[in-house]
Amino acid sequence: MTAKPRVGEPVAPMDFLTVNSGKISIGQAKDRWTMLFVYRGRHCPRCKRFLNKLDKMLSDWTAIMDVVVVSADTAEKAQQDKDEFGWTFDLAYGLTEAQMRSLGLYVSDPLSEAETSDRFAEPGAFGIRPDGTLMLVDISNGPAARPDLAELLDGMAFNIENDRPVRGIA
Template identity: 75%
Template sequence: MTSPKPNVGAKIEEMSFPVVGKTEPVTIGKPTDRWTMLFVYRGKHCPRCKRFLNKLNAALPAWTDVMNIVVVSADTEEKAIADKAEFGWDFDLAYGMTVPQMRSLGLYVSEPLSEAETTDQFAEPGAFGIRPNGTLMLVDISNGPAARPDLEELLDGMKFNIENDRPERGTA
């Protein structure tokens, strides 16, 4: 079962996630001084996620010049630590996203195909542009690992949206 589409223009539910190597969690949905881009990935078991996150890491300075970046999955702390160690990503890596949190964002939720994949339900990919006031401006969700936003195009679009204070689209 998938939740209804996220309500762009509305405040998103405040959510906190633990972060690898940090004592303080990262929180989305509360007011901040900058825009936030939330990237949800499938987890350690997904090689397509690694390619996407490696591309994000390579472009990270361009992203962090414009907004805060939050990357999260439903993975356990152990899996997140292993990914961070293996790939050496510079972004903070959050973990422990719950199924209710996934559903509140309208993400597709999948059952593992086998224990070799993973053992618990996990979120399919999503990207969410969140205004400093905690309202949702942009949504990109997928029901599987093969559909991801083009990071260069997404960043260019987000810069335009921010600089021109563009309204939410898709609300008609």
Template identity: 70%
Template sequence: MSSAKPRVGAIVEAASFPHVDGSTRQIGQSSDRWSVLFVYRGKHCPRCKRYLNKLNAALDQWTAKMDVIVVSADTQEKALADRAEFGWNFDLCYGMTEEQMRALGLYVSDPLSETETTTRFAEPGTFAMRPDGTLMLVDISNGPAARPDLEELLDGMIFNIDNDRPIRGTA
């Protein structure tokens, strides 16, 4: 199990996440499309819901260029409840393990109380991957208030994809 920050330019460690529809979604393997993984704290986080609602509102623009996967450590029941409440259309996954969190270099938190949640969870992270599984961009936060602006991120990702831009920050 790794706790090092992920290296841009390297292939993302393969991981599979259960999807609320009963199938699975995978990262770290070859695909015919770019992909972006959004890790959120879970059902207990109102900031996450606001952020994901903004993502869902612009989802067509995102999926025109890349696959979008959203995952938390929540149970399937919690993920399904959020999907039903907010009408999210993105690929919603659940059950992220602590080992998967640490492999991505995410910050991991213990709940403050049982009213928040009952298990450890990942703080937010965003990972954009080339079709071969190479990590192109990473943004990791230790709390819910710091996340990339979705409009700027989408604009930058479209530019990177359309212009086959090199990976930055490897030195």
């Protein structure tokens, strides 16, 4: 079992390539908070519903923090999703198994070639402070458990506005 990430501690620096031919980085100091959403990949219909909801709320999210969305998918699969769903957030791809484990994510093998061909991360959401430390973590071992995006946004806005301390230190 992968060790769970420790809130209040730095997130390991990671770079992700995006379908817009850019790069997104987490885990270092920046001027804004970041919410990192990890999704299972192109093969997951529940991920699409979740990300469609996120896209509808994206302006509310980006008004207070940066949003990073990443999976272990290839560039081609990520581009297919972006094209099919018309998401306005920048979509990152190529999350490695080492990065998955660094984030404390559950890692799954495909059930069949029809699902996908490689290992992938189960869903996770990570609130990262501007100093690169982890404030909030929500991980799942399967596709059915996801945070309510409106509640999560409301809670994150409260935490940011009130400079709330990290909770749940192990």
